[in-house]
């Protein structure tokens with residue numbers, strides 16, 4: 241019998257046969273293809289509410305025809321496969337069957353099931369014993385098989401998470417497509433964008449019809465809803481408006497569809513549109529300056545915008561993908577609802593492809609710089625998504641999301657700002673290529689995204705712990721309220737909500753409207769104050785068992801209004817709320833319409849009050865969690881490099897408590913470190929003076945009562961106020977926060 245030495249084994253044969261064996265014993269038939277009659281889980285708001293704020297999915301695409309033919313020719317030249325190929329040919333099998341993907345979906349997960357999605361990357365390697373293969377498993381909420389089409393991805397992510405209703409109710413939804421270049425991100429996002437364009441208007445009409453009980457006069461057509469969109473690409477620190485026509489050097493605009501996207505053009509004609517700086521205004525809104533907003537009035541108008549923007553999108557060839565997207569593309573759809581404070585927004589983000597060093601080797605220096613900028617922003621994004629996912633699992637974990645550290649994450653502020661009272665949902669779809677030669681990149685993509693899918697940490701059972709808010713009633717924290725306490729709060733807050741409404745601009749607008757048109761007959765004689773006084777609903781019907789304060793606070797605004805309307809018991813009141821076009825004289829109807837809008841306005845005031853309470857309570861708990869860190873290593877506080885400062889501390893200030901040290905660190909830690917470092921670099925010394933100066937300044941503030949909570953209640957972390965570029969100095973503080981997160985998750 242001939243001796244087979246390891247070096248004689250053909251690597252491809254070995255790898256393919258190992259993968260086949262692994263797949264035969266580990267995969268059930270249902271995970272290798274999508275069952276055609278298997279409907280996606282039905283989207284119910286109850287389900288979406290119960291689910292987490294961040295959903296993580298994995299997707300692998302099928303081989304492209306070019307990849308298939310390359311792989312088949314590889315098999316053909318591989319010695320050991322000859323017999324298999326001959327046998328396959330004889331049996332009439334297509335050779336395609338011989339090609340095995342480097343990624344397998346072991347379980348596609350499922351939203352209702354406890355099962356999680358599982359993807360296994362088969363990573364080949366060469367050892368001294370010969371070729372080897374490692375099967376690396378990764379878990380997420382969902383994993384899509386290569387045969388899954390865009391509609392299935394859309395249904396099981398956006399639809400099952402009830403994202404359209406969230407956005408139409410004034411919430412924030414965001415879908416991020418992440419992955420290696422050429423792994424199918426643009427394919428997925430294009431599918432999702434067009435599906436959203438198709439469904440958004442129907443969702444708006446359905447939502448309004450279910451709220452008012454009438455199919456008429458609802459949604460966009462009646463002017464109640466205003467929708468508009470922006471589509472930008474982000475390259476480095478600047479945004480470019482994809483909906484503005486590009487301008488050539490001669491100043492003429494380039495028609496859409498003209499090929500301006502080859503690599504040479506990229507270097508020579510850069511940029512083709514004016515760069516728009518990104519900034520955060522005083523109200524905290526982040527938008528690229530002068531970006532054009534486009535009203536959208538129908539599914540086709542949104543679809544046309546999407547097609548136009550994608551044609552403009554900057555692409556250039558990379559080693560992996562002939563038309564690689566070299567930028568992050570962000571489609572934002574804004575929803576303004578008459579009488580609502582919050583603007584809903586849906587952000588659909590096709591991230592630039594992540595690239596490794598080997599992928600960059602064919603790049604010109606300009607493209608290399610772009611790749612570096614892209615990879616840097618993907619790293620910043622990772623920090624933010626991780627923190628956001630952790631915050632979504634439990635309100636009481638101390639989390640700081642460093643979204644100001646990069647322009648990409650700054651643009652995504654609506655989804656990352658934990659201090660906002662808007663409801664949010666984030667979906668991350670990590671894409672991998674099916675090629676075995678990409679296995680190590682696939683493995684790093686999945687290990688980037690898998691940790692976002694965090695299982696909620698156990699709540700502390702120690703009632704004195706700031707992490708524990710269960711069984712401990714706090715009248716200012718809706719998350720601790722039982723059904724009865726929630727009912728009481730609704731009853732007590734009715735008067736306050738009415739007062740707030742009467743002081744609003746809407747109330748004044750309706751007052752002016754009523755007196756101007758001098759509506760006649762029935763309710764028409766009432767002024768706004770009288771109408772507001774009539775608003776009433778049954779608190780018990782609004783919060784039936786087992787509705788707790790926490791559950792109520794997770795409700796979307798539109799759903800809340802609908803529930804308030806359903807909880808009306810007074811027959812006359814119900815009748816005027818249910819009045820439909822054609823039911824009555826037009827003057828009556830107009831008065832009833834105004835009353836309906838006033839009713840909704842009062843309901844919303846109560847809803848905003850509830851959400852404000854939750855945000856404030858969450859911030860209080862976060863502060864408490866931060867302070868509860870009993871042991872703070874001195875290196876944590878002042879930085880390992882500052883041992884001189886540490887020595888001086890005892891001489892200048894004497895011992896300080898943990899709370900004081902923390903406050904000092906939050907306010908001045910970065911500044912002290914930076915100054916000490918500068919001084920050291922310039923060989924100046926004087927560390928003692930630097931430390932003393934900051935210490936005295938801090939002491940003055942501390943003694944005059946300006947404590948840490950106040951600065952946080954003022955909605956700004958000391959290290960956040962720097963904004964934009966200054967975010968880089970944040971790193972020390974973020975490291976500390978990171979370690980806090982880890983400790984908490986373990987606890």
Ligand SMILES: Nc1ncnc2c1ncn2[C@@H]1O[C@H](COP(=O)(O)OP(=O)(O)OP(=O)(O)O)[C@@H](O)[C@H]1O
Pocket residue numbers: 300301302304388419420421422423424425426427428561563564565566591592593594671
């Ligand atoms: N699910 C899929 N089914 C069929 N073909 C696909 C699928 N996903 C991607 N493709 C094909 O794979 C190729 C690469 O896809 P795509 O351009 O979407 O990748 P990408 O990740 O956006 O790359 P880059 O980051 O370089 O832009 C395209 O030719 C696309 O048509």
